[in-house]
Amino acid sequence: MTASACFRTAAAALLSAILLAVPSAASAFDLGALTAGGSNQTEYKVATEDGQEILLEWLDLDVTAGDLAGGIRYEAFQPPQKDDPLGDRVREGVAFRYVEATREWGRLRAGNHYALFGRGLSLNLFEDRDVRIDNNLDGILFDGSAGPVEWTLLSGRARVTSNERWPADDSRHERLDLLHAGDVVFRPVDQVLVGVSGVRTRYPAAGTEERRDLVTGRAEVSAGPVSIYAEHGTLDGAAGAADGEGTYVSANAATSGIGFTAEYKNYDRFALKTFDGRINLNNPPALSKEQSYTLMNRDPHSLDVNDERGYQLELTAVPRHGATVTANRSRNERHNGLVWYEEYFLDLRQDFEAELGVSTASVLLDYRGVGEGKFHTTVIGDLTWLFSDIYSLRVEAGHQHTENVAIGSFDTELVVLEFAQSPALVVGTSIEWNNKSEAQSVGQDKVYAMGTISRVLMGDADLTLAAGSRQAGYYCVGGRCRYEPAFKGVESKFLVRF
Amino acid sequence: MHGFRRHFGLDAAAVTAAILLGAFTSAAWTEETRTYDFKLPDLEGKEVSLQELLAHGPVLVDFWATWCKPCAKELPHLDAIAKEFAGRGVSVVAVSVDNPRSVSKVRSYVKSQNFSFIVVLDTNGEAKRAFKAFSQPYTVMLNPDGTKAFSNIGYKPGDEKIIREKIAALLASLPPSAGQAE
Numbered sequence: 001m002t003a004s005a006c007f008r009t010a011a012a013a014l015l016s017a018i019l020l021a022v023p024s025a026a027s028a029f030d031l032g033a034l035t036a037g038g039s040n041q042t043e044y045k046v047a048t049e050d051g052q053e054i055l056l057e058w059l060d061l062d063v064t065a066g067d068l069a070g071g072i073r074y075e076a077f078q079p080p081q082k083d084d085p086l087g088d089r090v091r092e093g094v095a096f097r098y099v100e101a102t103r104e105w106g107r108l109r110a111g112n113h114y115a116l117f118g119r120g121l122s123l124n125l126f127e128d129r130d131v132r133i134d135n136n137l138d139g140i141l142f143d144g145s146a147g148p149v150e151w152t153l154l155s156g157r158a159r160v161t162s163n164e165r166w167p168a169d170d171s172r173h174e175r176l177d178l179l180h181a182g183d184v185v186f187r188p189v190d191q192v193l194v195g196v197s198g199v200r201t202r203y204p205a206a207g208t209e210e211r212r213d214l215v216t217g218r219a220e221v222s223a224g225p226v227s228i229y230a231e232h233g234t235l236d237g238a239a240g241a242a243d244g245e246g247t248y249v250s251a252n253a254a255t256s257g258i259g260f261t262a263e264y265k266n267y268d269r270f271a272l273k274t275f276d277g278r279i280n281l282n283n284p285p286a287l288s289k290e291q292s293y294t295l296m297n298r299d300p301h302s303l304d305v306n307d308e309r310g311y312q313l314e315l316t317a318v319p320r321h322g323a324t325v326t327a328n329r330s331r332n333e334r335h336n337g338l339v340w341y342e343e344y345f346l347d348l349r350q351d352f353e354a355e356l357g358v359s360t361a362s363v364l365l366d367y368r369g370v371g372e373g374k375f376h377t378t379v380i381g382d383l384t385w386l387f388s389d390i391y392s393l394r395v396e397a398g399h400q401h402t403e404n405v406a407i408g409s410f411d412t413e414l415v416v417l418e419f420a421q422s423p424a425l426v427v428g429t430s431i432e433w434n435n436k437s438e439a440q441s442v443g444q445d446k447v448y449a450m451g452t453i454s455r456v457l458m459g460d461a462d463l464t465l466a467a468g469s470r471q472a473g474y475y476c477v478g479g480r481c482r483y484e485p486a487f488k489g490v491e492s493k494f495l496v497r498f
Numbered sequence: 499m500h501g502f503r504r505h506f507g508l509d510a511a512a513v514t515a516a517i518l519l520g521a522f523t524s525a526a527w528t529e530e531t532r533t534y535d536f537k538l539p540d541l542e543g544k545e546v547s548l549q550e551l552l553a554h555g556p557v558l559v560d561f562w563a564t565w566c567k568p569c570a571k572e573l574p575h576l577d578a579i580a581k582e583f584a585g586r587g588v589s590v591v592a593v594s595v596d597n598p599r600s601v602s603k604v605r606s607y608v609k610s611q612n613f614s615f616i617v618v619l620d621t622n623g624e625a626k627r628a629f630k631a632f633s634q635p636y637t638v639m640l641n642p643d644g645t646k647a648f649s650n651i652g653y654k655p656g657d658e659k660i661i662r663e664k665i666a667a668l669l670a671s672l673p674p675s676a677g678q679a680e
Contacts, residue, residue: 036532038630039630039632064533114627116598116621119598119601120597120598124598126623127623129632190543190544192543222543227605250602252603253606254606254609254610255609255610256610257610259606259607259609259610261602261606263602283598284598285599285602286599289565290563290564290565290599292565293567314606316603316606316607316610316611318610318612322574324570324611349570351571382567386656388656389659390660392656420654420655422654422655422656422657422659422660423651423654423656423657426654456651456652459648460646460649460651462652495632
């Protein structure tokens with residue numbers, strides 16, 4: 001460990017300790033409206049195959065004093081996991097800090113911030129730790145409202161992950177992209193909304209300056225059981241290229257017992273990214289079913305904002321007490337007509353009365369095709385048996401048939417068993433096996449098994465220990481779902497809120 | 499390089515352990531002073547203020563999403579709790595953390611299920627960050643002064659019974675003037 005790294009780590013720990021002591025000081029000295037809170041999230045894993053250790057750490061601390069607030073986030077990724085969207089460099093330090101003042105006329109914030117305009121066609125800055133996305137800006141944000149008008153104005157620098165243009169200097173170019181943006185919403189009545197957004201990005205380049213402008217307009221109307229949303233935008237072409245366009249429309253109609261949603265998209269050269277091309281600044285709706293079951297996330301849809309159009313339809317019906325039917329159809333294609341991702345989905349769920357012993361039973365059918373030549377047909381049964389006031393057993397059994405043009409067809413089976421003691425303990429195991437090696441004629445793991453213990457501590461802390469192996473995908477245990485990359489080894493996850 | 503990383507990682511693990519110890523100590527020995535607030539639109543676009551709800555009594559806040567299977571199991575129980583305690587000054591607010599990918603489905607899902615609790619949209623994740631609701635479902639019971647009374651992480655069958663008991667205990671501990679409407 002270098003001296004500077006040691007110093008930074010120690011300084012961050014000292015700062016953290018001081019800020020953690022603030023709640024004590026507040027109660028001891030009765031500082032009135034001064035309050036503090038935060039969370040600490042740690043993931044530590046050791047891969048058995050190569051002995052690699054991975055430590056992921058997020059420590060958030062926030063302090064509020066009347067109209068003023070501030071906070072920091074200390075992060076340590078040593079090293080990040082494979083395929084981390086933020087790159088593979090070891091990094092640690094205070095990655096997020098802000099101060100803000102809120103009054104009746106609005107909020108003024110300096111430092112790191114997130115923002116969402118409309119449905120994200122123009123700007124969508126957010127953090128998702130499960131998939132390691134954090135495209136915050138470092139700068140100034142001012143938002144507020146006056147009567148029927150709401151506004152957000154911001155200016156800041158976006159994080160850049162690679163240094164391909166300036167490989168000699170690793171640190172100086174972390175935040176080069178400058179972004180100015182504004183969003184104004186007019187809401188004459190609660191049921192009607194009209195909004196306009198504008199985003200300008202500037203990339204410093206050798207001797208010149210690259211610039212992109214994106215403008216969108218949107219409208220939303222709700223009338224009784226019907227709601228319609230539409231947004232359209234244009235992105236000026238870079239370096240003389242043709243302008244891009246993006247359109248998103250959604251409509252839904254719902255009443256007691258039945259609901260229907262229809263969505264349409266058309267994104268053509270519409271991706272607004274940091275100059276290195278790795279971090280999206282706009283993230284419009286993808287129009288594919290969000291799944292939480294492991295098998296249904298083996299080939300999730302990844303939106304290409306530069307070349308994609310399609311639709312998604314979803315019907316939710318409650319035919320009788322405790323029963324829910326969800327049917328979903330989505331289709332995504334390129335502008336040359338190539339259908340590259342489509343899906344049919346059906347979920348039948350029945351919640352029984354407690355005296356029958358079974359609380360929930362669910363059957364899901366899923367078929368999807370992927371343009372690269374993969375076709376999956378999946379069936380999952382999910383049964384939960386509450387056999388006392390607090391003890392329950394959950395069984396999930398899944399079968400997936402895959403037709404892969406490149407390697408042939410194979411089948412995957414997955415069984416999950418969970419024993420839960422409400423509200424604090426879950427012991428689970430998942431076993432997955434496939435015959436992919438026969439299809440590929442290569443030797444590889446055919447069986448993946450993972451054991452997990454999850455325990456709630458002190459009411460608001462949560463510890464999970466796991467050992468074994470698993471494929472990549474979403475993994476749900478104890479009523480929580482998180483994205484998990486492929487892994488073989490031992491891992492622990494700890495989250496405490498304070 | 500591997501040795502450097504290994505050494506660096508273990509040092510950081512030790513620091514992290516110290517931070518965790520501090521966090522535990524802080525959480526265990528200090529009185530809960532933090533208050534929570536948000537203003538979010540409901541399904542009809544009308545702004546819902548948490549502070550205004552707290553003026554009428556305790557508020558049960560639940561973070562959920564349309565794609566979250568445990569949430570789908572939990573929400574009917576929250577609906578029953580909302581109906582059971584509605585006359586005793588308790589509000590139930592379900593905060594949808596669906597992002598732009600799935601927020602369009604919230605309205606049709608909620609209305610088809612005919613839930614009686616308040617549903618608000620936290621599309622940009624601001625309330626989720628303030629409550630540190632990093633996984634769903636996450637349920638927080640707030641005292642009338644906005645401080646946290648208790649929380650429930652995830653959903654396991656039987657949690658609803660414990661939540662009911664804790665709400666009843668909280669109501670019994672509050673003075674009659676705490677906004678409870680019989």
